[in-house]
Structures are given as structure tokens and as C-alpha cells.
Amino acid sequence: MRIDLHCHSTASDGTDTPAELVRNAAAAGLDVVALTDHDTTRGYAEAIAALPAGLTLVTGAELSCRFDGISMHMLAYLFDPEEPALLAERELVRDDRVPRARGMVAKLRELGVPVTWEQVARIAGDGSVGRPHVATALVELGVVSSVSDAFTPDWLADGGRAYVAKHETDPFEAIRLVKGAGGVTVFAHPAAAKRGLTVPDSAIAEMAAAGLDGIEVDHMDHDADARARLRGLAKELGLLTTGSSDYHGSRKTCVLGEYTTDPEVYGEITRRAFGAFPVPGAGGV
């Protein structure tokens, strides 16, 4: 059984539509795929309608959080997408995305980069606009050679010259809200140091005590040492460990199913959730 619990679609900053994502997941030989767009659930309906027979969809989202000034991502699974308190928080974060992206464009223009808001909006299409779209504009303009080269202190990394902070949820609040909506939380890529500062282990311990369910261990941004350290920490704290591709279509280099989650861990996630159930493929289009 092959299970990939972290994937993005055009509902946020992936390049596959939700329908393409589930078809590609089936073609990649996955049995279970999670749709975890940034701060939105609006890809669900399309993914469910297109779900191929034999593939199970785990509905989810990747919530933008901030702990002690450090940006971090919290994966949330199988929560009720209509639950009002969590919905309101997602909207608060998402409504901040456009002013933030516009702010990054303004800073880049001050730095002499001829990027325009129209260009970034075109790249984002109908997805919720974010930093990877601004980074893609920098690649189009030849300022950097790849999206990841834009995530440096010179450009768009946290605290970088063209960086603009956004509204992000307190992770303890995120854990509480997701639980309140019947879902399960997994701290995404907690040791992804190249994205900026990471949250200390002591804070992960506090989150575990506050009801965090798991941490993502097998991820492209974690080297072997980081994975070993995180596995030890999870064991110590009684946390589940997951593995996932963080697939973004062609925007990033990872492929579907590049890393996967143990079926027993997946089973435990579904047992803990009571807000929504995984959706089995019904042999749709």
C-alpha cells in the first residue's frame, strides 16, 4: 500500500488541477493521496469528482503558522471543512495572501526587478497566490535560474530583501482548531532548515503535549541526520511519523510517492479523525 499524505494542486501553488493530481496519483501507483493545499479546501470537490477507482483521497490542508517569529506549516487531515472557527481562521490567512504578494512585488520593484503584479497574478491563475508564484516570476525574468534560487536572503527567503510577512496562525491555536473540527495535525517538514529558522525540539514537545498528532519525517528537505533525529524525537514524544512528497506538480522537482507513509500510521490517522472520512475512488471520470 503506497500512501502520500502531502500534495498541492492549482487550488494553491501546485501546477496540477485537483483532477489531474488524483489521476497522476493513480498513475504513479498510489493507493492513498492527500490533497493539502495551503490554507484552502476548495480543491476537494473537483478531486472527489475525478477520483479514479482504487485511489483513496484524504482531504486536508497545509496551514500557515508562526511560532515565536518562525514560519512553520501544519498539515491538517480529515477535518470538517465547514466547521466555522477553523474556516474563519483559514479565510483570515488566505485574505492576507494578495496584499502580501503585492508587497513582495513592490519590494522587488524597489530593488530594480521589473516584475509586475499582473505577471504574478497570471502565474497564480485561480490558485491562492503565494511566494512560489512570485519566485516563478523571478525565474521568468531571468533574475534567478530556479524557484528554489529565489528562496534566499537576497530575494524571498524569510527575512530576505523582498520578503513580506503574512498573517499566520499560532500553532497551538491551529492544533486546537483542527481538533475542534474533528481533524488530525502533523507538523510539516519540521527540520527544513533551508527554508529558514526551524522550531526548536522543546516547542515540538509543547505541541505534542497540546495534542499534536505527528511530525513529517521523510521529506525532500530533510537529510538522513535530520530524519534520524526526528524519528528519535517522535518516539520520545509519542508522535506519529509520516513521509510524503510535498508534490507541487512541475513547480518543484519532487514526484508523487517520492516518500510515503506507513499504512499503520495512516490507519491511526483515520482512526483519530472524526470530522471527515477518507473518500474511496468511485471510478469517476
Ligand SMILES: [Zn+2]
Ligand atoms: Zn510546507
Ligand SMILES: [Zn+2]
Ligand atoms: Zn506543502
